[in-house]
Amino acid sequence: MDKDPQTFSARLRRFMKMVAVMGGALVLVALVLKLAGVHYNDALLTTGFGTLAIVAFYLGKLFPAKPDTPIAQIWNFGMTLTGYSLAAALIGLLFVLQHWPGGKMVLAIGGGSLLLTGLIWLYYFLRRNKQ
Numbered sequence: 001m002d003k004d005p006q007t008f009s010a011r012l013r014r015f016m017k018m019v020a021v022m023g024g025a026l027v028l029v030a031l032v033l034k035l036a037g038v039h040y041n042d043a044l045l046t047t048g049f050g051t052l053a054i055v056a057f058y059l060g061k062l063f064p065a066k067p068d069t070p071i072a073q074i075w076n077f078g079m080t081l082t083g084y085s086l087a088a089a090l091i092g093l094l095f096v097l098q099h100w101p102g103g104k105m106v107l108a109i110g111g112g113s114l115l116l117t118g119l120i121w122l123y124y125f126l127r128r129n130k131q
Contacts, residue, residue: 013062016055023051034097042098049094056090059083078121085113 026048033041055062060080065072089110095103 020055023048053087053090056083056087082117
């Protein structure tokens with residue numbers, strides 16, 4: 001096994017991107033089946049959204065900042081917070097599509113936290129471009 005951390009990190013990133021594409025494909029297939037009126041597509045929908053939520057949890061690890069930059073800790077925290085917000089929104093969307101109880105609340109929490117992190121990122125990038 002290769003002990004080089006850069007190689008492992010690059011392989012992990014490629015693997016997580018592949019898993020995200022597969023999860024997205026599962027969600028699209030499940031939504032098409034749901035619109036077509038096919039029964040028992042709930043497993044595909046749950047698996048697809050679950051996969052995307054797991055990938056979103058690791059968003060901070062997929063795009064880490066260089067450790068020698070002074071803003072690296074803020075960047076890593078922001079990416080992790082964005083990943084958690086995205087995962088909550090995806091789980092909320094799954095709950096709403098499956099008509100499970102509590103779906104609207106989880107979707108509102110996830111969407112609100114995504115909006116908040118989006119505004120924080122917008123402020124960060126606008127301020128960085130001014131300097």
